[in-house]
Amino acid sequence: MSVLSFSSGDSRRLDGLLDRAERNLQALELFSGYLNLCPRFITLDDVQGLAKDCRLSTRDAYRLLCAAACGLDEEAESEDQGMERDYFRPGIHELDPAECRADPYYQTIRLPNVQKNGWRMGYRRIEPCEAFTADNLLLLPDGREVPQLGYFLEAFDAPMVEQDGREWMTVTPSERNTMLGDIAAARGNVAVFGLGLGYYAFMVSQKPEVARITVIERDPAVIALLREYILPQFPNRQKITLVQADAYDYAAHMQGFDTAYVDIWHDVLDGVEMYLKMKRLEPASPQTRFLYWIEPSMLAWLRGMALMEIAENETGPMLQTIGPVRDYDDLCEKLSQDGIRRIAARIPLEIARR
Numbered sequence: 001m002s003v004l005s006f007s008s009g010d011s012r013r014l015d016g017l018l019d020r021a022e023r024n025l026q027a028l029e030l031f032s033g034y035l036n037l038c039p040r041f042i043t044l045d046d047v048q049g050l051a052k053d054c055r056l057s058t059r060d061a062y063r064l065l066c067a068a069a070c071g072l073d074e075e076a077e078s079e080d081q082g083m084e085r086d087y088f089r090p091g092i093h094e095l096d097p098a099e100c101r102a103d104p105y106y107q108t109i110r111l112p113n114v115q116k117n118g119w120r121m122g123y124r125r126i127e128p129c130e131a132f133t134a135d136n137l138l139l140l141p142d143g144r145e146v147p148q149l150g151y152f153l154e155a156f157d158a159p160m161v162e163q164d165g166r167e168w169m170t171v172t173p174s175e176r177n178t179m180l181g182d183i184a185a186a187r188g189n190v191a192v193f194g195l196g197l198g199y200y201a202f203m204v205s206q207k208p209e210v211a212r213i214t215v216i217e218r219d220p221a222v223i224a225l226l227r228e229y230i231l232p233q234f235p236n237r238q239k240i241t242l243v244q245a246d247a248y249d250y251a252a253h254m255q256g257f258d259t260a261y262v263d264i265w266h267d268v269l270d271g272v273e274m275y276l277k278m279k280r281l282e283p284a285s286p287q288t289r290f291l292y293w294i295e296p297s298m299l300a301w302l303r304g305m306a307l308m309e310i311a312e313n314e315t316g317p318m319l320q321t322i323g324p325v326r327d328y329d330d331l332c333e334k335l336s337q338d339g340i341r342r343i344a345a346r347i348p349l350e351i352a353r354r
Contacts, residue, residue: 003315010328014310017332020143021307027087030070031147035131041069044128044153059094062129062151066092091146093134095173097156105202106171109233111159117221121197121229124160124170128153135177136296139337145300150174161197161222168266169196179203182291186210188258191288193247193278195219198226198234200261205236213240214257216250251281260285263293268301273352279345299340305351306335317348 006014034041042065051061067088072080100106113122126132134150150173159171169175179200186204188211195201195217204210217223223242231237243250247264254260262278265271275298282290292298306318321343325331333339 003310003313003319004325004331006328013328014331017143017328018307018311021304021311023083023086024143024145025304027083027091028145028147030072030083030087031091031149034066034070035133035149038069039131040127040129042066042129042131042151047129047153058153059092062094063088063092066131066149086144087146090138090140090144091149093148093150095134095150095152097152097154100156100158100171100173100176103171103176104206105197105199106159108235109159109197109202109230111197112229114225114229116225118164119161119219119221119225120163121161121225122159123157124167126152126156126158126172128155132172133174135174136294137300139296139300159197161225163219163222166266169199171197171199175199178294182261182293183207185289185291186259186261187289189256190214191216191250191254191257191260192263193251193261194263194293195222195226195242196263198230200263201240202234204261205234205239210239214243215240216243216245216247218244218246220244248277248281251278252284254285254288257285257288259291260288261291261293265293268294268297272298272301273349276344276347276349276352282345295341296337299337299344302340302344302347302351303335305354306340317351321347 004014042062046065047058047061050056050065051058054061056064063084067080067084072084111121111123114120129151131149131151133148135148138146138148140146160167161169183200183203186207187209190204190210190213192201192213192215195215198215201213201215205213223244227242231240231242234240247262251260262275265274271294275292275295278290278292282288302318306322309316309319322334325334
Protein backbone atom coordinates (compact mmCIF):
# COMPACT_ATOMS: atom_id res chain seq x y z
CA MET A 1 0.00 0.00 0.00
CA SER A 2 1.35 3.47 -0.92
CA VAL A 3 2.41 5.79 1.91
CA LEU A 4 0.14 8.41 0.26
CA SER A 5 -3.47 7.67 -0.67
CA PHE A 6 -4.33 9.81 -3.69
CA SER A 7 -6.95 9.74 -6.41
CA SER A 8 -5.93 8.27 -9.75
CA GLY A 9 -5.46 11.76 -11.21
CA ASP A 10 -3.29 12.90 -8.29
CA SER A 11 -1.32 9.65 -8.47
CA ARG A 12 -0.42 10.39 -12.08
CA ARG A 13 0.67 13.90 -11.13
CA LEU A 14 2.76 12.44 -8.30
CA ASP A 15 4.42 10.04 -10.73
CA GLY A 16 5.38 13.03 -12.85
CA LEU A 17 6.81 14.80 -9.80
CA LEU A 18 8.89 11.76 -8.88
CA ASP A 19 10.17 11.46 -12.45
CA ARG A 20 11.24 15.09 -12.34
CA ALA A 21 12.96 14.54 -8.98
CA GLU A 22 14.89 11.64 -10.52
CA ARG A 23 16.00 13.85 -13.41
CA ASN A 24 17.02 16.57 -10.95
CA LEU A 25 19.21 14.07 -9.16
CA GLN A 26 20.76 12.85 -12.42
CA ALA A 27 21.56 16.43 -13.43
CA LEU A 28 23.08 17.17 -10.03
CA GLU A 29 25.28 14.08 -10.28
CA LEU A 30 26.49 15.09 -13.76
CA PHE A 31 27.31 18.66 -12.77
CA SER A 32 28.89 17.64 -9.45
CA GLY A 33 30.98 14.95 -11.10
CA TYR A 34 32.37 17.41 -13.61
CA LEU A 35 33.07 20.09 -10.99
CA ASN A 36 34.74 17.68 -8.58
CA LEU A 37 36.64 15.44 -10.99
CA CYS A 38 37.68 17.48 -14.02
CA PRO A 39 36.77 21.20 -13.80
CA ARG A 40 39.69 22.12 -16.11
CA PHE A 41 38.97 19.46 -18.73
CA ILE A 42 37.67 22.01 -21.26
CA THR A 43 40.30 24.47 -22.47
CA LEU A 44 40.02 27.86 -24.12
CA ASP A 45 41.44 26.37 -27.33
CA ASP A 46 38.69 23.73 -27.29
CA VAL A 47 35.97 26.34 -26.93
CA GLN A 48 37.33 28.78 -29.48
CA GLY A 49 38.05 26.00 -31.98
CA LEU A 50 34.53 24.53 -31.78
CA ALA A 51 32.95 27.97 -31.88
CA LYS A 52 34.86 28.85 -35.04
CA ASP A 53 34.39 25.51 -36.81
CA CYS A 54 30.63 25.31 -36.11
CA ARG A 55 29.83 29.03 -36.08
CA LEU A 56 28.66 28.92 -32.49
CA SER A 57 28.87 31.37 -29.64
CA THR A 58 31.57 30.50 -27.11
CA ARG A 59 28.80 29.81 -24.57
CA ASP A 60 27.12 27.26 -26.85
CA ALA A 61 30.47 25.70 -27.66
CA TYR A 62 31.32 25.35 -23.97
CA ARG A 63 27.90 23.90 -23.19
CA LEU A 64 28.21 21.26 -25.91
CA LEU A 65 31.73 20.34 -24.80
CA CYS A 66 30.58 20.10 -21.18
CA ALA A 67 27.63 17.88 -22.13
CA ALA A 68 29.96 15.60 -24.08
CA ALA A 69 32.44 15.50 -21.20
CA CYS A 70 29.57 14.39 -18.94
CA GLY A 71 28.78 11.50 -21.31
CA LEU A 72 25.71 12.91 -23.05
CA ASP A 73 25.13 11.89 -26.66
CA GLU A 74 22.67 14.41 -28.06
CA GLU A 75 22.50 12.84 -31.50
CA ALA A 76 21.78 9.27 -30.44
CA GLU A 77 19.80 9.52 -27.20
CA SER A 78 16.57 11.47 -26.78
CA GLU A 79 16.95 11.42 -22.99
CA ASP A 80 20.37 13.01 -23.38
CA GLN A 81 18.86 15.66 -25.63
CA GLY A 82 16.32 16.41 -22.92
CA MET A 83 19.02 16.62 -20.24
CA GLU A 84 21.03 19.04 -22.35
CA ARG A 85 17.95 21.15 -23.15
CA ASP A 86 16.39 21.16 -19.68
CA TYR A 87 19.51 21.44 -17.50
CA PHE A 88 22.69 22.28 -19.41
CA ARG A 89 21.23 25.22 -21.33
CA PRO A 90 19.83 27.04 -18.28
CA GLY A 91 22.64 25.81 -16.03
CA ILE A 92 25.87 26.86 -17.77
CA HIS A 93 26.95 30.51 -17.84
CA GLU A 94 29.81 32.41 -19.42
CA LEU A 95 30.59 35.06 -16.82
CA ASP A 96 32.48 38.31 -16.94
CA PRO A 97 35.47 38.48 -14.56
CA ALA A 98 35.24 42.27 -14.68
CA GLU A 99 32.08 42.04 -12.56
CA CYS A 100 34.02 40.19 -9.87
CA ARG A 101 36.89 42.66 -10.05
CA ALA A 102 34.39 45.51 -9.63
CA ASP A 103 33.07 44.00 -6.39
CA PRO A 104 33.69 46.42 -3.46
CA TYR A 105 35.52 43.76 -1.44
CA TYR A 106 37.78 42.85 -4.36
CA GLN A 107 38.45 46.53 -5.03
CA THR A 108 39.33 47.29 -1.40
CA ILE A 109 40.97 44.25 0.18
CA ARG A 110 44.46 43.03 -0.68
CA LEU A 111 45.40 39.66 0.78
CA PRO A 112 48.92 38.66 1.68
CA ASN A 113 49.99 35.10 0.97
CA VAL A 114 50.35 33.80 4.53
CA GLN A 115 50.02 30.48 6.37
CA LYS A 116 49.36 30.15 10.11
CA ASN A 117 48.13 27.27 12.28
CA GLY A 118 46.79 25.23 9.37
CA TRP A 119 45.12 28.19 7.64
CA ARG A 120 46.32 29.69 4.37
CA MET A 121 45.23 33.01 2.94
CA GLY A 122 45.99 34.37 -0.49
CA TYR A 123 44.75 33.97 -4.04
CA ARG A 124 43.79 30.99 -6.16
CA ARG A 125 44.03 31.19 -9.94
CA ILE A 126 40.94 30.18 -11.84
CA GLU A 127 42.09 29.16 -15.30
CA PRO A 128 40.25 30.13 -18.51
CA CYS A 129 37.24 27.79 -18.96
CA GLU A 130 37.70 26.22 -15.52
CA ALA A 131 34.26 25.33 -14.17
CA PHE A 132 32.99 26.55 -10.80
CA THR A 133 29.67 26.78 -8.99
CA ALA A 134 28.02 30.04 -10.01
CA ASP A 135 24.95 30.33 -7.75
CA ASN A 136 22.29 28.49 -5.78
CA LEU A 137 20.16 25.95 -7.60
CA LEU A 138 17.80 27.54 -10.11
CA LEU A 139 14.30 26.46 -9.02
CA LEU A 140 11.85 26.50 -11.92
CA PRO A 141 8.03 26.35 -11.82
CA ASP A 142 7.95 22.94 -13.53
CA GLY A 143 9.91 21.38 -10.66
CA ARG A 144 13.34 21.45 -12.23
CA GLU A 145 16.23 22.18 -9.88
CA VAL A 146 19.06 23.28 -12.14
CA PRO A 147 22.66 23.43 -10.85
CA GLN A 148 24.43 26.63 -11.85
CA LEU A 149 27.89 26.27 -13.38
CA GLY A 150 30.04 29.18 -14.51
CA TYR A 151 33.36 29.82 -16.20
CA PHE A 152 35.50 32.73 -17.41
CA LEU A 153 37.24 33.04 -20.77
CA GLU A 154 40.29 34.49 -19.06
CA ALA A 155 42.27 33.74 -15.93
CA PHE A 156 41.06 35.22 -12.65
CA ASP A 157 42.84 35.43 -9.29
CA ALA A 158 40.25 34.82 -6.58
CA PRO A 159 40.81 35.81 -2.92
CA MET A 160 40.85 32.57 -0.97
CA VAL A 161 41.17 31.16 2.52
CA GLU A 162 41.62 27.46 3.23
CA GLN A 163 42.17 25.22 6.24
CA ASP A 164 44.41 22.17 5.85
CA GLY A 165 43.96 22.26 2.09
CA ARG A 166 40.16 22.66 2.15
CA GLU A 167 38.80 25.91 0.74
CA TRP A 168 36.41 27.73 3.05
CA MET A 169 35.81 30.79 0.93
CA THR A 170 36.76 32.32 -2.39
CA VAL A 171 35.48 35.66 -3.65
CA THR A 172 33.95 34.32 -6.88
CA PRO A 173 30.46 34.50 -8.44
CA SER A 174 29.36 31.60 -6.23
CA GLU A 175 30.09 33.44 -2.99
CA ARG A 176 28.82 36.78 -4.30
CA ASN A 177 25.61 35.52 -5.89
CA THR A 178 24.62 33.25 -3.02
CA MET A 179 24.99 36.13 -0.53
CA LEU A 180 23.36 39.00 -2.42
CA GLY A 181 19.86 38.52 -1.04
CA ASP A 182 21.12 38.06 2.51
CA ILE A 183 23.29 41.16 2.23
CA ALA A 184 20.29 43.17 1.07
CA ALA A 185 18.18 41.87 3.98
CA ALA A 186 20.60 42.87 6.77
CA ARG A 187 19.35 45.58 9.13
CA GLY A 188 20.20 47.06 12.53
CA ASN A 189 22.48 45.02 14.78
CA VAL A 190 23.76 42.02 12.85
CA ALA A 191 25.22 38.76 14.17
CA VAL A 192 27.39 36.91 11.65
CA PHE A 193 28.15 33.27 12.39
CA GLY A 194 31.29 32.17 10.56
CA LEU A 195 34.15 34.40 9.47
CA GLY A 196 35.89 33.15 6.33
CA LEU A 197 37.43 36.16 4.58
CA GLY A 198 34.95 38.52 6.22
CA TYR A 199 33.12 39.10 2.93
CA TYR A 200 29.61 39.25 4.39
CA ALA A 201 30.71 41.47 7.29
CA PHE A 202 32.51 43.79 4.88
CA MET A 203 29.53 44.12 2.56
CA VAL A 204 26.90 44.75 5.23
CA SER A 205 29.19 47.19 7.02
CA GLN A 206 28.81 49.46 3.96
CA LYS A 207 25.05 49.75 4.59
CA PRO A 208 23.90 52.82 6.55
CA GLU A 209 20.96 50.81 7.93
CA VAL A 210 23.41 48.41 9.64
CA ALA A 211 24.53 49.84 12.98
CA ARG A 212 26.95 47.19 14.19
CA ILE A 213 28.16 43.72 13.31
CA THR A 214 29.25 41.00 15.71
CA VAL A 215 31.14 38.16 14.03
CA ILE A 216 31.12 34.86 15.92
CA GLU A 217 33.92 32.47 14.98
CA ARG A 218 35.08 29.35 16.81
CA ASP A 219 38.66 29.14 15.49
CA PRO A 220 41.07 31.67 17.08
CA ALA A 221 43.56 31.21 14.22
CA VAL A 222 41.21 32.52 11.55
CA ILE A 223 40.19 35.39 13.84
CA ALA A 224 43.87 36.31 14.21
CA LEU A 225 44.35 36.28 10.44
CA LEU A 226 41.41 38.59 9.85
CA ARG A 227 42.29 40.91 12.71
CA GLU A 228 45.91 41.28 11.54
CA TYR A 229 45.60 41.37 7.76
CA ILE A 230 42.03 42.11 6.64
CA LEU A 231 40.06 44.06 9.24
CA PRO A 232 42.46 47.07 9.16
CA GLN A 233 41.48 47.50 5.48
CA PHE A 234 37.72 47.70 6.22
CA PRO A 235 36.52 51.32 5.76
CA ASN A 236 33.83 50.77 8.43
CA ARG A 237 35.80 48.54 10.79
CA GLN A 238 34.49 50.52 13.78
CA LYS A 239 31.15 48.73 13.29
CA ILE A 240 32.69 45.26 13.69
CA THR A 241 33.37 43.19 16.80
CA LEU A 242 34.99 39.75 16.64
CA VAL A 243 33.94 37.14 19.20
CA GLN A 244 35.51 33.72 19.67
CA ALA A 245 32.68 31.36 20.57
CA ASP A 246 30.78 28.29 19.46
CA ALA A 247 27.96 29.30 17.12
CA TYR A 248 25.27 27.24 18.86
CA ASP A 249 26.27 28.30 22.36
CA TYR A 250 26.24 31.96 21.34
CA ALA A 251 22.94 31.71 19.45
CA ALA A 252 21.24 30.06 22.41
CA HIS A 253 21.82 33.13 24.60
CA MET A 254 22.29 36.12 22.30
CA GLN A 255 20.23 39.27 22.72
CA GLY A 256 19.69 42.53 20.88
CA PHE A 257 20.19 41.45 17.28
CA ASP A 258 17.90 42.39 14.43
CA THR A 259 19.54 40.09 11.88
CA ALA A 260 21.56 36.90 12.16
CA TYR A 261 23.46 35.48 9.19
CA VAL A 262 24.70 31.90 9.49
CA ASP A 263 27.54 30.61 7.31
CA ILE A 264 29.35 27.89 9.23
CA TRP A 265 29.33 25.07 6.67
CA HIS A 266 31.31 24.22 3.59
CA ASP A 267 28.49 23.01 1.35
CA VAL A 268 25.05 21.37 1.40
CA LEU A 269 26.29 17.94 2.40
CA ASP A 270 27.93 19.06 5.63
CA GLY A 271 25.54 21.98 6.13
CA VAL A 272 22.11 20.35 6.41
CA GLU A 273 22.57 19.04 9.94
CA MET A 274 24.08 22.34 11.13
CA TYR A 275 21.25 24.24 9.47
CA LEU A 276 18.62 22.11 11.22
CA LYS A 277 20.39 22.56 14.56
CA MET A 278 20.46 26.33 14.19
CA LYS A 279 16.80 26.43 13.17
CA ARG A 280 15.99 24.87 16.56
CA LEU A 281 17.58 27.90 18.25
CA GLU A 282 15.59 30.57 16.42
CA PRO A 283 12.80 30.70 19.06
CA ALA A 284 15.37 31.87 21.63
CA SER A 285 15.66 35.13 19.62
CA PRO A 286 12.11 35.92 18.44
CA GLN A 287 13.00 39.48 17.40
CA THR A 288 15.87 38.34 15.18
CA ARG A 289 15.52 37.54 11.50
CA PHE A 290 17.73 34.54 10.68
CA LEU A 291 19.35 34.24 7.25
CA TYR A 292 21.29 31.20 6.05
CA TRP A 293 23.95 30.84 3.37
CA ILE A 294 22.80 28.52 0.51
CA GLU A 295 19.48 27.89 2.27
CA PRO A 296 17.62 27.40 -1.06
CA SER A 297 19.91 24.52 -1.96
CA MET A 298 19.54 22.91 1.47
CA LEU A 299 15.75 23.15 1.34
CA ALA A 300 15.87 21.52 -2.11
CA TRP A 301 18.01 18.72 -0.63
CA LEU A 302 15.46 18.14 2.13
CA ARG A 303 12.65 18.09 -0.43
CA GLY A 304 14.59 15.49 -2.37
CA MET A 305 14.80 13.31 0.74
CA ALA A 306 11.02 13.52 1.19
CA LEU A 307 10.43 12.54 -2.43
CA MET A 308 12.86 9.66 -2.02
CA GLU A 309 10.80 8.35 0.89
CA ILE A 310 7.68 8.55 -1.27
CA ALA A 311 9.39 6.82 -4.18
CA GLU A 312 10.59 4.04 -1.88
CA ASN A 313 7.11 3.77 -0.30
CA GLU A 314 8.61 4.45 3.09
CA THR A 315 7.37 6.77 5.82
CA GLY A 316 10.70 8.10 7.01
CA PRO A 317 11.73 11.14 9.07
CA MET A 318 10.73 13.67 6.41
CA LEU A 319 7.19 12.38 5.85
CA GLN A 320 6.71 11.87 9.58
CA THR A 321 7.57 15.54 10.11
CA ILE A 322 5.39 16.73 7.25
CA GLY A 323 2.41 14.87 8.67
CA PRO A 324 -0.90 14.03 6.97
CA VAL A 325 -1.27 15.04 3.33
CA ARG A 326 -4.76 15.61 1.86
CA ASP A 327 -3.98 15.55 -1.84
CA TYR A 328 -1.33 16.34 -4.44
CA ASP A 329 -1.70 20.12 -4.14
CA ASP A 330 -1.34 19.90 -0.36
CA LEU A 331 1.81 17.81 -0.81
CA CYS A 332 3.30 20.37 -3.20
CA GLU A 333 2.60 23.19 -0.75
CA LYS A 334 4.24 21.27 2.09
CA LEU A 335 7.26 20.46 -0.11
CA SER A 336 7.68 24.04 -1.29
CA GLN A 337 10.63 26.10 -0.11
CA ASP A 338 8.47 27.93 2.43
CA GLY A 339 6.74 24.72 3.47
CA ILE A 340 10.00 22.95 4.31
CA ARG A 341 11.41 26.07 5.95
CA ARG A 342 8.42 26.14 8.32
CA ILE A 343 9.04 22.58 9.55
CA ALA A 344 12.85 22.65 9.47
CA ALA A 345 13.21 23.02 13.25
CA ARG A 346 11.28 19.77 13.72
CA ILE A 347 13.05 17.63 11.11
CA PRO A 348 15.12 14.92 12.88
CA LEU A 349 18.86 15.46 12.56
CA GLU A 350 19.23 11.86 11.42
CA ILE A 351 17.96 12.91 8.00
CA ALA A 352 21.34 14.55 7.34
CA ARG A 353 23.21 11.32 8.13
CA ARG A 354 21.43 9.07 5.65
